Amino acid sequence: MRRYLVRKLITYVLAFFVGVTIDWGIPHLMPGDPIQGLLSKFDLDSASYAALYKSFAQSFGLNVPLWQQYLDFWKGVLTGNMGISISDAPAKVTTLVFGAMPYTLALLVPAVVLSYIVGNRLGAAAARRRLLDDTVLPVGYILQSIPYPWLALVVPYLLGVVWKVFPTSGAYSETLLPSWSWTFIASLLDHWFLPFLTVFIVSLGGWAIGMRNLVIYELENDSSRYMRALGASERVVRRYAYRNASLPQLSGLALQLGVVIGGNIVTEIAFDYPGLGHLIYGAIESQDYFLLQGIFIFIVLGVLIANFIIDLVFIAVDPRTRLSMQGAAA
Amino acid sequence: MSESVSEAPQTPQLPSAVAASPVAAAAVGTAPGVTIGRRRGDFLYYGLRNKKLVFGLGLELVLAVFAIVGPMIAKFAPEALTGAQLQHPNGTYWLGTNALGQDIFSQLANGLRESYLVGLLGAVSAAVVGMALGFTAGWRGGILDEILQMITNIIVMIPALVLLVVIGSYLNSRSVLFEGVFIGLTTWPWVARAVRAQTFSLRSREFVELARLSGKRPVSIIIRDIAPNMASYLFLVVILLFGSSMLLAASYDFLGLGPTGTVSLGYMMNAAQNEAALLYREWWWFIPPGVVLTLMVAALLVANVGLDEVFNPKLREQ
Numbered sequence: 001m002r003r004y005l006v007r008k009l010i011t012y013v014l015a016f017f018v019g020v021t022i023d024w025g026i027p028h029l030m031p032g033d034p035i036q037g038l039l040s041k042f043d044l045d046s047a048s049y050a051a052l053y054k055s056f057a058q059s060f061g062l063n064v065p066l067w068q069q070y071l072d073f074w075k076g077v078l079t080g081n082m083g084i085s086i087s088d089a090p091a092k093v094t095t096l097v098f099g100a101m102p103y104t105l106a107l108l109v110p111a112v113v114l115s116y117i118v119g120n121r122l123g124a125a126a127a128r129r130r131l132l133d134d135t136v137l138p139v140g141y142i143l144q145s146i147p148y149p150w151l152a153l154v155v156p157y158l159l160g161v162v163w164k165v166f167p168t169s170g171a172y173s174e175t176l177l178p179s180w181s182w183t184f185i186a187s188l189l190d191h192w193f194l195p196f197l198t199v200f201i202v203s204l205g206g207w208a209i210g211m212r213n214l215v216i217y218e219l220e221n222d223s224s225r226y227m228r229a230l231g232a233s234e235r236v237v238r239r240y241a242y243r244n245a246s247l248p249q250l251s252g253l254a255l256q257l258g259v260v261i262g263g264n265i266v267t268e269i270a271f272d273y274p275g276l277g278h279l280i281y282g283a284i285e286s287q288d289y290f291l292l293q294g295i296f297i298f299i300v301l302g303v304l305i306a307n308f309i310i311d312l313v314f315i316a317v318d319p320r321t322r323l324s325m326q327g328a329a330a
Numbered sequence: 331m332s333e334s335v336s337e338a339p340q341t342p343q344l345p346s347a348v349a350a351s352p353v354a355a356a357a358v359g360t361a362p363g364v365t366i367g368r369r370r371g372d373f374l375y376y377g378l379r380n381k382k383l384v385f386g387l388g389l390e391l392v393l394a395v396f397a398i399v400g401p402m403i404a405k406f407a408p409e410a411l412t413g414a415q416l417q418h419p420n421g422t423y424w425l426g427t428n429a430l431g432q433d434i435f436s437q438l439a440n441g442l443r444e445s446y447l448v449g450l451l452g453a454v455s456a457a458v459v460g461m462a463l464g465f466t467a468g469w470r471g472g473i474l475d476e477i478l479q480m481i482t483n484i485i486v487m488i489p490a491l492v493l494l495v496v497i498g499s500y501l502n503s504r505s506v507l508f509e510g511v512f513i514g515l516t517t518w519p520w521v522a523r524a525v526r527a528q529t530f531s532l533r534s535r536e537f538v539e540l541a542r543l544s545g546k547r548p549v550s551i552i553i554r555d556i557a558p559n560m561a562s563y564l565f566l567v568v569i570l571l572f573g574s575s576m577l578l579a580a581s582y583d584f585l586g587l588g589p590t591g592t593v594s595l596g597y598m599m600n601a602a603q604n605e606a607a608l609l610y611r612e613w614w615w616f617i618p619p620g621v622v623l624t625l626m627v628a629a630l631l632v633a634n635v636g637l638d639e640v641f642n643p644k645l646r647e648q
Binding site for chain 1: 486573580584625
């Protein structure tokens with residue numbers, strides 16, 4: 001397990017390093033610089049332009065050599081000081097990020113975990129059972145093919161506009177102020193449901209089909225045949241098949257995390273939900289580069305932490321990773 | 331269980347007498363039968379009898395024809411303002427018009443065409459990068475393999491959409507090529523992993539050893555001896571990438587990060603969202619692009635399963 005964890009940790013540290021470097025590098029590689037963009041909005045004569053440019057460069061720390069800017073950026077990242085938002089001026093980038101994060105987490109964590117569990121159960125149940133398979137499989141393929149933004153339009157259209165069951169945008173009713181009252185919490189849940197539902201639905205098909213195929217493969221394995229030959233009931237054989245098939249699915253979940261967490265931007269835009277995705281989108285519109293860079297770091301961190309949690313789950317469910325801990329062959 | 335089938339195409343001793351380079355064939359999406367000459371008749375036989383494959387390819391063909399012919403028979407240019415706003419579908423405006431008075435049918439046909447283009451670009455660039463790195467890692471092994479695997483693992487973890495958001499915010503104009511290649515450059519790890527694993531298991535087989543003893547160069551062994559053994563598998567991976575690239579592009583376009591100056595399916599949904607088409611119940615505006623894209627990707631998936639059954643006799647009895 002040591003070796004396993006050390007390798008993983010090295011990957012994470014390197015990934016974080018690459019992420020931070022990309023994040024720092026993009027504004028420097030792109031044509032034009034942020035200050036120019038900022039100043040081009042004003043009608044300035046050349047003398048005041050030069051003066052303003054110099055003052056901005058100084059306050060943003062852009063008047064020092066590149067390598068020092070890079071080190072300064074790292075210092076900011078490591079001390080949690082990501083600067084001040086340009087568009088929301090006195091607010092710190094970290095304050096804005098932490099204000100938005102609870103919404104994103106409350107949306108993503110239940111949706112991803114439930115979708116994973118339900119999808120896998122459905123897929124496993126459908127494997128090698130004619131009737132269920134004939135419904136799960138086609139529905140699964142269709143769910144897998146739906147473009148997410150479209151789902152985020154059609155579901156609120158049906159449930160929000162046509163049947164008026166749930167509100168279609170925002171995180172709580174505009175007439176309420178955030179507080180710990182029941183009406184507010186009810187309003188939160190009410191607004192949370194539709195975005196949650198769409199994220200839940202969109203990856204359901206993929207998990208179900210993946211699990212179905214894996215269980216079929218496992219059921220035809222020699223180990224399953226042997227168990228049947230020993231007289232084990234089909235229920236027991238299936239249970240072991242499910243366990244074996246869970247491992248590839250779990251690493252599949254780890255691979256998907258970057259896509260899922262990044263894809264949340266679409267959800268939050270479509271539902272006007274005030275999480276990180278919404279924040280990053282607003283940062284683009286107002287060309288708030290510091291906010292943009294700050295959120296990127298936090299999203300990369302989020303993906304890495306989620307991956308690490310999956311690694312720990314792996315240690316819990318896969319005996320082979322534990323074996324190496326006890327000194328057996330890796 | 332499985333009916334007796336003459337031979338298993340996935341056994342390693344496939345003849346290396348290959349007409350065209352399988353790598354190139356898989357990458358540009360030629361029929362897989364071409365790659366393995368002797369089996370062509372076999373594949374055709376099972377292929378035409380496979381309902382899933384015929385259905386998937388048939389649907390895909392219909393949509394492709396629509397993407398090619400649609401823009402020609404459309405009465406209006408996709409972005410032309412017809413002057414008639416928010417028309418329900420009718421005789422003049424087959425699928426209605428949007429809030430700006432643009433013809434939905436024309437936008438749909440052009441958007442479909444662009445989706446195909448982006449999907450193809452994404453799949454090809456992912457296949458090229460993924461195969462290059464996958465073959466190298468699997469063939470060479472050792473420290474180079476470790477490094478390449480590390481790179482792959484890192485790329486997987488960098489959230490592509492967020493990266494595009496950040497990059498896109500600094501670029502004023504983006505082309506279809508940019509979007510396709512960007513998608514390819516962020517999805518290649520899937521190909522690389524698959525190719526590496528397969529190469530790893532194939533490289534110590536006898537026929538590869540034999541090729542090595544005969545003094546062939548590694549590149550030619552990879553192309554002529556190793557790649558043909560996974561040509562069918564690679565082809566399936568590329569098809570899946572084609573579908574997922576189109577879906578990714580729809581998300582990017584929906585956020586307004588797609589190619590500038592063109593109309594795509596995601597762009598239509600973006601416009602509908604911005605103009606609150608939901609609240610005004612203008613369903614004909616945002617329903618068609620999603621339906622068309624769903625059909626397109628679903629047809630690919632179904633064809634993919636069919637192809638899998640054609641290539642792999644073990645799956646056929648289902």
